[in-house]
Amino acid sequence: MSQIIFDCGISLDGFFAGDNRSPSNPMGGVSGDIHKWMFQQKAFWKHLNMAGGEEDSADGKLIEAVFAKTGAYIMGKRMFEEGEAVWPEDLFKADVYVLTQEKRAPWIQKGSTTFYFINDGIHSALAKAKQSANGKAVRIQGGANTIQQFLNAGLIDEFFIHVAPVFLGSGIRLFEGIDKHKFDLTIVDVISSKLTTHLRYKMTKR
């Protein structure tokens, strides 16, 4: 049974992305604010097959852990469109299911990343992603709206947020319109770091 997870950074005021995001302005330009902790870690750049990062600390182990446990990804169309322009080839090293109205043949990249374009909703995407994951976790990669859809459908088992000590003031919130009657939450991990605070929660369906 695949665990359904998400794992993402937010600002202290709860923003997942800034205003005016588009393929030419990924995440509304706030990735440096929210992901500073990640960009410092060699583990992050290594996963991108790129040189980079200055540290190899506990934060890096968390980055490695989520990549290692994940067997398939699901993302929204807007995140995909932003990433298509800038992500290096074979970033995910797994099957990625993109929720979109566009009909498009699978995009098989060199390595082990294939993007599949799903036109019939989150449950269909999840069924396919579970098959791909083969027992490993299915990670709902984002954006915020896609994560909210999975939360409000009661489909998330566990999530990990990384709260950066920064205010953004406006943008797209991760937790917007969450159905409070769906789950009970339990705190699983609270891990302090200099540039972010890692908080892991388990969700139990009511």
Next chain:
Amino acid sequence: MSQIIFDCGISLDGFFAGDNRSPSNPMGGVSGDIHKWMFQQKAFWKHLNMAGGEEDSADGKLIEAVFAKTGAYIMGKRMFEEGEAVWPEDLFKADVYVLTQEKRAPWIQKGSTTFYFINDGIHSALAKAKQSANGKAVRIQGGANTIQQFLNAGLIDEFFIHVAPVFLGSGIRLFEGIDKHKFDLTIVDVISSKLTTHLRYKMTKR
């Protein structure tokens, strides 16, 4: 020099209070969700001069600490109006400055709590609260809008939030429209507990 602080509970989706708050519906009815950790602590009820609570744990020490370090309070009119209906006499044991348009004589309670009604803005309230605090901290008690006014005026030195593992879905957010250019934030404390996560930040004016 008095430190200017705030210290409050929020839900995981960032809400300080629920919808439709009023004196007959304090905090929009969500206090039990956000403050569950606090209500379990004997230290909290002891401060209210009431019997109550089941635990005397590390969470209780944090409650004692903020009361001990605070020398004066500032709050908004709506929080005061809600509290006036339900708070026990002498809850604050210090001078409390209420931001309001209402002209009203000080309300001197039995014990050491006096409410002063301030009609000329946050800077005036702060100057008076600092005098009362006599070197101890001035705590901006709330509500969210009052805290936002002090944040955006660049007046907060440090704050402590207690993030409950609960979604509310809607209500009044603590961090709404925060001016991101005013400060740099530093993580000071990350303290894990079963019913909440305590996060303390220091603000440095840019």
